[in-house]
Amino acid sequence: MKPQQLHEDRFLKILWNDETHVIGIDWKEGTSSMTDEDFKKELTLFADHVEKKKAHGILVDVKNFRHRPGPDITEWRVKNISGRYYAGGVRRFAFLFPEGVTAPHMESSPGEKFATRTFNGAEEALAWLKAAANGDPAQIVREFLDALGAKDFKALRSLIDEKVSFKGPMDAHEGAASFIDAMRKLGPMIERINVAKVFVDGADVCAIFDFVTNQPSIGATPSAEWYRVEEGKIKSMKLFFDARPYEALFKSGATAG
DSSP: OOOEEEEEOSSEEEEEETTTTEEEEEEOGGGGGOOHHHHHHHHHHHHHHHHHHTOSEEEEEOTTOOOOOOTTHHHHHIIIIIHHHHHHTOOEEEEEOOTTSOOOOOOOOTTOOSEEEEESOHHHHHHHHHHHHHTOHHHHHHHHHHHHHTTOHHHHHHTEEEEEEEEOSSOEEESHHHHHHHHHHHGGGEEEEEEEEEEEETTEEEEEEEEEESOTTTOEEEEEEEEEEETTEEEEEEEEOOOHHHHHHHHHTOOOO
16 A cells, blocks of 8 residues: 655655554655754654554654754653654654665664664565554564563563563563563573464464573573563563573572673
8 A cells, every 4th residue: 555645844754554554754855954943843743643643653764864963852852752652552663774774773762662673675664563553462572582582671671561460480570660670680691592483372472482591500491481462562471491490500699791
C-alpha cells in the first residue's frame, strides 16, 4: 500500500501507511535553514499526527536532513515529544540513512520507552517496524534474547512491560526496574545467548536456548523460558534451568568481571 501524505511544508513531509500503522518523516534539504524553534514546531506537529493515527512505528528518513540541533534539543524532545509518541502507541522508532553510508549506532535516549534502531534500507526498516504493528510475540522474544546476549540493557528495557513479573530458580522480580537491575549485575558473566528454538501459542512464547557464560565452572547453561507477550511488551517470564552450578559459584564468590 502506497503511503498517504498527511502534511507537507518546506522542511518535511509526513507520511502514513494504514496497513502497517507506520508513520514517517521525510526531511527535506530545506532543513539547512531550520532553527531549533522550527525543529520543535515540526516535531510537535508530527506528534499530533502520531497521536491521531495511533501509530505503532515511526520511520524517519534523514538522508536530506541538514539541521544541527542544539545541545538542549534531546532533553526537550524526551520531555515534550517522546512520551507523546509512546502514549500514542509507538513501540519502535527507525532512522533511515542513505545506502552506502554506514548508519551510526543509535539507541533510545534515557526516559524513552520505545526501541530505536538505524537502517540503510527501507525494506529492512519497515519489516522491523511492522513487527511492532503486528505485535509479533516470537520476534519480541527473539529481540529480548538478542539484547540480553549483547548486554544492551536499554533495548532490553524497551521490550518489557513496566509491571513485568519474573520468576526463576534463584530469584523473582516484580517490575521493570528490579528486573533490569538484576540483569545488569549478571552482565559481567554473560558471553552470549544461543537460541535453539522458539515456540508460539497465541500470546505465549517458549524459548529454548543456551545461556553462555565466561565462567569455566559453568560454561553454557541449557535453559527454557516461558513468556507472556501482550500489546508488544513482555508481561511475564518464567525461567527454567539447573541452578546448582550458579549457587556453587556465587557461594564461593569466584565470579569474573
